[in-house]
Amino acid sequence: MSDTQxxxxxxLRRTALYNTHLAHKARMVDFGGWEMPVQYSGLIDxxxxxxxxxxxxxxxxxxxxxxxxxxxxxxxxxxxxxDATKLQVxxxxxxxxxxxNGTFVDDVVLHKLSENDYLIVINAGTRHKDVQxxxxxxxxxxxxxxxxxxxxxxxxxxxxxxxxxTLQKVTPVDLTPIKNYWFTxxxxxxxxxxxxxxxxYTGEDGFEIYVPSDEAVGxxxxxxxxxxxxxxxxxxxGLGARNTLRLESAMALYGHxxxxxxxxxxxxxxxxxxxxxxxDFLGREALLQVQQNGGPIKRLVGLExxxxxxxxxxxxxLNLQGEPIGTITSGSPAPFLKKNIALAYVPMAFAEPGTEVxxxxxxxxxxxxxxxxxxxxxxxxxxxxAVLG
Amino acid sequence: xxxxxxxxYAKSHEWMLLEGGAATVGITDYAQDSLGDIVFVxxxxxxxxxxxxxxxxxxxxxKAVSDLYTPIGGTVTAVNSALNDTxxxxxxxxxxxxxxxxxxxxxxxxxxxxxxxxxKFVAEESGH
Numbered sequence: 456m457s458d459t460q461x462x463x464x465x466x467l468r469r470t471a472l473y474n475t476h477l478a479h480k481a482r483m484v485d486f487g488g489w490e491m492p493v494q495y496s497g498l499i500d501x502x503x504x505x506x507x508x509x510x511x512x513x514x515x516x517x518x519x520x521x522x523x524x525x526x527x528x529x530x531x532x533x534x535x536x537x538d539a540t541k542l543q544v545x546x547x548x549x550x551x552x553x554x555x556n557g558t559f560v561d562d563v564v565l566h567k568l569s570e571n572d573y574l575i576v577i578n579a580g581t582r583h584k585d586v587q588x589x590x591x592x593x594x595x596x597x598x599x600x601x602x603x604x605x606x607x608x609x610x611x612x613x614x615x616x617x618x619x620x621t622l623q624k625v626t627p628v629d630l631t632p633i634k635n636y637w638f639t640x641x642x643x644x645x646x647x648x649x650x651x652x653x654x655x656y657t658g659e660d661g662f663e664i665y666v667p668s669d670e671a672v673g674x675x676x677x678x679x680x681x682x683x684x685x686x687x688x689x690x691x692x693g694l695g696a697r698n699t700l701r702l703e704s705a706m707a708l709y710g711h712x713x714x715x716x717x718x719x720x721x722x723x724x725x726x727x728x729x730x731x732x733x734x735d736f737l738g739r740e741a742l743l744q745v746q747q748n749g750g751p752i753k754r755l756v757g758l759e760x761x762x763x764x765x766x767x768x769x770x771x772x773l774n775l776q777g778e779p780i781g782t783i784t785s786g787s788p789a790p791f792l793k794k795n796i797a798l799a800y801v802p803m804a805f806a807e808p809g810t811e812v813x814x815x816x817x818x819x820x821x822x823x824x825x826x827x828x829x830x831x832x833x834x835x836x837x838x839x840x841a842v843l844g
Numbered sequence: 845x846x847x848x849x850x851x852x853y854a855k856s857h858e859w860m861l862l863e864g865g866a867a868t869v870g871i872t873d874y875a876q877d878s879l880g881d882i883v884f885v886x887x888x889x890x891x892x893x894x895x896x897x898x899x900x901x902x903x904x905x906x907k908a909v910s911d912l913y914t915p916i917g918g919t920v921t922a923v924n925s926a927l928n929d930t931x932x933x934x935x936x937x938x939x940x941x942x943x944x945x946x947x948x949x950x951x952x953x954x955x956x957x958x959x960x961x962x963x964k965f966v967a968e969e970s971g972h
C-alpha cells in the first residue's frame with residue numbers, strides 16, 4: 456500500500472454506529488469518504504426484508520444544513536429549485552441545488568422546521584462541496600444564519616411495510632397521522648425531541664429519525680429498534696440494499712443519474728422544479744432557455760434486459776445497428792422484481808417505453824427494452840419521490 | 845471458510861482439481877463470500893479451447909461482476925448448466941460446485957497455490 460493510499464484510508468470518516476456495524480459482522484466499504492456497511496447478512500435478504508417486512512439503515516453519513524433567520528425563506532427560494540412557499544411547518548419535499556447552467560450541485564430534501572427555520576438534508580459525498588456552495592451563494596444575504604449540523608445527528612432509517620409497527624413500539628408519539636414527507640418531534644427510545652420524519656430512499660413506507668450523535672445513544676437506539684422489529688423479521692441493511700431498493704424505485708443517486716453535467720430536464724425531475732415560483736433561483740434562466748430551445752436532447756429512461764445479461768453502471772446503450780447512443784448510469788439485478796434493470800441516458804428518439812435497444816456487455820450486444828418507471832411501485836399509501844413518473 | 849487440500853488455487857480465486865488429464869474448475873469460498881449473492885454465471889461452450897490463465901466466463905453478484913480465469917489450458921468438455929437457473933449454489937457450496945471441466949493440455953498457469961498458501965494469501969488480501 457502506498458503512502459497516499461494509507462492517508463486516504465486513514466482519512467475515511469466513521470459514523471457513531473461504526474462499532475455496532477462491526478458487531479453485526481458488516482462488510483465495510485468506502486462510500487463518499489465514509490467507511491460504511493455495504494451488507495450484513497446478504498444483499499438480497501436485506502432488500503427483501505425492506506420490501507416485505509422492515510429494515511434498519513445507518514444513514515448518518517448524510518449531511519444536514521440548517522438555515523435560520525428572517526431571510527431564510529428567501530435563501531432557500533434562491534438556492535433550491537422547488538417552491539418552499541408551499542411547505543407548511545412540519546412538511547418536507549424533494550428539491551435540488553443547481554449551478555447557473557441548470558445542472559446539479561446536489562439533490563436534497565428540504566424540511567420546514569418552523570417559520571424562518573429550514574433543514575436541508577444533503578448527500579454524504581457532496582457534503583463539503585454543498586456547504587461551501589450554500590455559504591458562497593448566500594454570502595451577500597443578511598438576516599441569515601447558516602449552520603452545518605451534519606455531525607449533530609445519528610440518522611437512522613427504518614423502512615418497509617412494518618416500519619411503522621416497529622417504530623411505534625419505541626415511541627409514544629402516534630405515528631399514524633404523520634403523512635408521507637411530513638415530520639414531527641417526540642420521544643423515541645426515551646430521548647426527547649427526536650425529529651421523526653416519514654421519509655426514505657427505498658420506495659417503501661418508512662421513517663428517518665435523527666438522534667444525538669454520540670456513540671452510546673446511537674448504539675442503544677439501534678439495538679432497541681432491532682429488538683422492536685424482531686417479530687417482523689427486521690434486518691440491518693447496508694448500502695448495497697439501499698442502492699438496489701432505490702434503483703427499483705427509480706430514485707436518482709448523485710454521481711450516477713444526476714451530476715454537474717446533467718440538467719433537470721434530462722434527469723426528468725421537472726416536476727420538482729418550479730420555474731414560476733416567483734423567485735429567481737440558480738439555474739432557472741438556463742433551464743428556461745433549454746425549454747424554449749425545444750427541450751433536452753437526451754433523457755433518463757428505465758431499461759429492462761430482455762436477453763440474459765446484467766447492464767451495469769457505465770455500460771454503453773446501443774441502437775439496433777449496434778451503434779452507441781447512450782450510457783447506463785445505474786444497473787443491477789432487481790432482487791424483488793427478479794429482473795435485470797437499469798437507468799440510462801438515451802436520445803429523446805429512444806425514450807418512449809417499448810423502444811428496443813441493446814446494451815454492450817463485455818463486447819456483446821444484449822437486447823433490452825425501454826420501460827416505464829418506477830420499475831417498482833408500492834401498492835399502498837403514497838409513493839416517495841421518484842426520478843421518473 | 846474451507847479450502848480442500850487436494851485442490852490447487854489461483855490468485856484470481858479459482859480452484860482446480862486435476863485428475864489425470866481432466867481438470868475441474870470452480871471459484872473459492874473466499875471468492876463467493878467476497879462477491880455476495882451470486883445471480884449470474886456466464887459459461888463458455890463445450891469444445892471451446894483456452895490457454896492457461898485465459899478468461900473463460902464471468903460470475904456476477906448483485907453488486908459486482910468478476911471474470912473467471914482458467915488455471916490450466918485445454919478444451920472444455922462440460923459446463924455446469926445448472927448454474928443458469930441456480931447460480932446461488934456457488935454461495936452455498938463453492939468447493940463442491942464446479943463451473944467447467946477441461947481436457948487439460950500443457951502445464952498449469954504459473955503461480956498456483958496449495959490450500960495452505962492460498963489461505964495465507966487471502967488472509968493478507970483481506971487485511972486480517
